[in-house]
Amino acid sequence: MRIGICSDHAGLEYKSRLISYLLGKGYEVVNFGTDSSESCDYPDFAHPLAFAVEKGEVDAGIALCGTGNGMAMTLNHHKGVRAGLAWGTAIASLVKEHNNANVLVLPARFISYRMAVSCVRAWLTTDFAGGRHQRRIDKIPV
Ligand code: RB5
Numbered sequence: 001m002r003i004g005i006c007s008d009h010a011g012l013e014y015k016s017r018l019i020s021y022l023l024g025k026g027y028e029v030v031n032f033g034t035d036s037s038e039s040c041d042y043p044d045f046a047h048p049l050a051f052a053v054e055k056g057e058v059d060a061g062i063a064l065c066g067t068g069n070g071m072a073m074t075l076n077h078h079k080g081v082r083a084g085l086a087w088g089t090a091i092a093s094l095v096k097e098h099n100n101a102n103v104l105v106l107p108a109r110f111i112s113y114r115m116a117v118s119c120v121r122a123w124l125t126t127d128f129a130g131g132r133h134q135r136r137i138d139k140i141p142v
Contacts, residue, residue, distance in 0.1 A: 012035075032049045062120060104120065
């Protein structure tokens, strides 16, 4: 499985550590930046990740910024992306089980790195439930 990952400066440290974690677990990882701790603008990194998800160049994505909201708002402008914010393992599982999120968004300034890894693990190992949840997802696009 190939996972795309991006962050702004606020999510950089967790992103770097998550890349090592994912590679260690055997995932292929594509890094869409940022790779600098200089202050930057999250859409500059969210859009390239979103395009890669839409084109099928990656199977799923992970995005990190301070609150997670800037990344989620940007990513969800893309028709082929369902980005879901998680700050705990139950929500990380449900965002896949109920919403089939193809991008997991993490609020790096509000969770520990340990929790970030737990959220990633929960999201990656949960299956979409389908059924009524598919019907609801089908009603999202405007
Ligand atoms: C950066 O200071 C911060 O605004 C950004 O990481 C994010 O929280 C925006 O939604």
